[in-house]
Amino acid sequence: NHQIQLAARPVGEPKPSDFRLVETEAPTPGPGQVLLKTLWLSLDPYMRGRMSDAKSYAKSLEPGDVIVGGTVNEVVASNNPKFAAGDVVLGYEGWQSYSLSDGTGLRKLDPARAPIQTALGVLGMPGMTAYTGLLNIGQPKAGETVVVAAASGAVGSIVGQIARIKGARAVGIAGGADKCRYIVDELGFDAAVDHRDPDLRRKLAEACPDGIDVYFENVGGAVWDAVFPRLNNFARIPLCGLIAHYNDTETPKGPDRLPGFMRQALTKRLALRGFIVSDFASDGPAFERDVSQWIREGKIKHREDIVEGLDKAPEAFIGLLKGANLGKLLVKVA
Ligand code: NDP
Numbered sequence: 001n002h003q004i005q006l007a008a009r010p011v012g013e014p015k016p017s018d019f020r021l022v023e024t025e026a027p028t029p030g031p032g033q034v035l036l037k038t039l040w041l042s043l044d045p046y047m048r049g050r051m052s053d054a055k056s057y058a059k060s061l062e063p064g065d066v067i068v069g070g071t072v073n074e075v076v077a078s079n080n081p082k083f084a085a086g087d088v089v090l091g092y093e094g095w096q097s098y099s100l101s102d103g104t105g106l107r108k109l110d111p112a113r114a115p116i117q118t119a120l121g122v123l124g125m126p127g128m129t130a131y132t133g134l135l136n137i138g139q140p141k142a143g144e145t146v147v148v149a150a151a152s153g154a155v156g157s158i159v160g161q162i163a164r165i166k167g168a169r170a171v172g173i174a175g176g177a178d179k180c181r182y183i184v185d186e187l188g189f190d191a192a193v194d195h196r197d198p199d200l201r202r203k204l205a206e207a208c209p210d211g212i213d214v215y216f217e218n219v220g221g222a223v224w225d226a227v228f229p230r231l232n233n234f235a236r237i238p239l240c241g242l243i244a245h246y247n248d249t250e251t252p253k254g255p256d257r258l259p260g261f262m263r264q265a266l267t268k269r270l271a272l273r274g275f276i277v278s279d280f281a282s283d284g285p286a287f288e289r290d291v292s293q294w295i296r297e298g299k300i301k302h303r304e305d306i307v308e309g310l311d312k313a314p315e316a317f318i319g320l321l322k323g324a325n326l327g328k329l330l331v332k333v334a
Helices: 046-051 116-120 125-138 156-165 177-186 200-207 221-230 258-267 277-296 310-320
Strands: 002-006 019-023 034-042 071-078 088-091 098-101 145-149 169-174 191-194 212-216 231-239 271-274 304-308 328-332
Touching (some): 034 310, 071 116, 145 156, 156 212, 156 277, 169 200, 200 221, 310 328
Parallel strands (some): 212 231, 231 271
Antiparallel strands (some): 002 019, 034 071, 034 328
């Protein structure tokens, strides 16, 4: 059995030495337990937050802990009447090849319904984040302009496509020409802007001639600075993530821009609301129904960036925080 543990809390960008690959005895299931083999591990930006000791909505990892993460597992042995060997389940078993569970939180997947790893991506937590954040907070209307950051990624790619389904114009901000081409040519966004372009502000203004009605924030930093002046009156801002800041080690030095921000928020009557995907858990059935249907109709496309082998997880995770992935980042563990 292989586990990847947190060796040390990263300071700034995580380094390979912050992770430790450990070999342990294969676990044996006790009464009521199932033995799970990890087939797929999801790598997600929130894991960076768990590695830090800053107070957040979820408990931090301690050095020595197995790193947390969503997984798709196969039941290899079961002492639990609810599960049988061969079942495929969605779990939260983390960065390890085998684990034990009493069944709490496991959800059986039907491999005939959709490829099993989509339960970690378009039909799972990231897809649900896009759907609930955009529809509950963004509330895009036909003809409006929706801008999304990290637009080629697991969440952003779905946000833009749902915006178009709702009749809005979708503009994506992504890093580099390949990602920008991908979101326009393959996902059907109306326009794309490269956040590494030194002319980002002007390019964004050109891509949004009528201003921005909904900004789905995944990034913060320079991208937020470019978007903020273009927001229209009554713009809605689902605040989903701030990945540009996850490796920050200190607060940036002044000038203090808070008064300017507050003035604009007031005069433009902006509605900014932070959310965690679980806030909208009751939307689960509607999400599954709608997104499954949109995939069948070809209105939603998605892409997986697959890394082979658990030992590759640290490097792939380090890359995720700086844009090395194109699409939903997954580790094929077995
Ligand atoms: P992605 O698949 O989009 O991968 C992360 C992407 O972030 C990178 O590929 C990179 O894309 C972009 N990025 C990284 N650093 C920067 C930067 N400095 N400036 C601009 N872009 C940057 O990840 P997810 O779709 O899984 O997550 C997207 C966001 O959603 C994250 O902020 C995440 O924390 C958040 N999230 C929030 C949830 C919630 O419940 N609130 C749930 C799930 C995700 P590029 O190359 O285009 O720069």
